[in-house]
Amino acid sequence: MTTERVVLLDEDRTPIGSELKSVVHSESTPLHLAFSCHVLNAAGQVLVTRRALGKRAWPGVWTNSVCGHPQPGEAMEDAVVRRGEDELGLSLHSIRVVLPEFRYRAVDATGVVENEVCPVYLAVTDEEPLPNPDEVMEARWTDPGPLGDALRAAPWAFSPWFVSQARDLALYAVS
Template identity: 60%
Template sequence: MSETPELVVLLADDGTPIGTAEKATVHTEDTPLHQAFSCHVFDDAGRVLVTRRALSKKTWPGVWTNSFCGHPAPGEDLGEAITRRAERELGLAVSDVRVALPDFRYRAVDASGVVENEICPVYTARASGDPQPAADEVAEWAWVEPDALRSAVAATPFAYSPWIGWQLAVWQGAYSAES
């Protein structure tokens, strides 16, 4: 029995869905615009979860980033995709999922030449307990104070994914679970 390939939703420049492609084949040196999401998970103490991408990741292996990212399946609600991906990637049940940056979009090229090209709304969520991440997704994780994260990204941007720096730079208001 073969596993069904994971699909991503391809988008026109205005964000209109125009088709799908297999996730395993879409991230190349000429990645088409597609739908994604990014999520920053907060704990009950107001700390944010940061993760270090697994060394086996195709793009930005080994860099620190937001809690998790992903792609909704065709027709899947973004809130449902976030809940699904939090469980798959981090072994966490999340609640209180809220959009923080609904219009976030970026294009970035990693050192290997692979492009990320996404319309990627940014969300916050809450979780209790520590993650039990999938080894193929996350190498390390830490709960950090939001101000400490901002300072670390500003001081050592090369150690972080480009999208977390851009997200923090445009975040309106305080970067916290209440955002």
Template identity: 55%
Template sequence: MPDAAISDHVLLVHADGQVRGRAPRASVHTTDTPLHLGFSCYVLHEDGSVLVTRRALTKRTWPGVWTNSFCGHPRQGEALSEAVTRHARHELGMEVQALRPALPDFRYRAVDASGVVENEICPVFVAEAASAPVPRPSEVMELRWVRPEHLIHLAELAPWTLSPWAVRQIPALRAHLAPAAPPADAGALRSAALGSTP
């Protein structure tokens, strides 16, 4: 059985993205988080809706905040595509397919209300759902399938409702999520904010 501190780690990186080492995941996210490698993924339903999730209240960073479908960290020797598939199963109990890079150079730094810092080189992927989500309660407390145009307008008009990385990612993903997103009316925005299903 591998040591948990070794198997559950993040890859520390230089500013150019080159790996410089690894550290136990539990020790990395502090008020002085080193730059490390992560990823974000947005899962699309066959009807065109996007899966958004609300982070569990036990999460160390941004607990209870709505965000993209899921995020995670690759392990040493693991391809990003493998890490995305692994996290989809772990966090959401689901299979994904047609995985493709959408924002390969995305990077961000953000500080949550408790002072904990996220500091990541974080490629963003889009995938298609191959099964229904069955979320792990320690990771996800709620989820919703939302129309992409509603999500785009929500990020623009009410950014405080979403994680800081999602707020930056969503507008840049417009062509991947909703190539022809029409303007949303007030009723549509209210539905998006309340998390109604399509």
């Protein structure tokens, strides 16, 4: 089993090293590289997931399909494919970046900070998710319009990065 690392960044988004994923997320999380991916099926539905209760930050919160961190030297699309398989048992294709400059900082109720440069991707799958219970406690296909309505009506029920990304993605227009 390999030990996951995250790529640390300076304010100009230049890599300056790496750190163990297991220790980087804290009350003083340094800026680092991540990604978010919104997965669609052939019917145009989007996959939403509920984070496992064992997650360090935002446990049990609904969020976008899959998130993760590229390993040092790993291509971002390869990281998206890897995490799609690891978290959801899905083969992803037609991967494309839709918010290349997305960045956020958020603090959860326990004080854990997310501080990420986090390009956002769309991908497609022809499969049903088989969630890894260490990562995802639930996964559901839903129509983007009503999901956008829910994100606007009850943003506190979702991860803050998902709410921010939805504001910027035409995919979640209010129905």
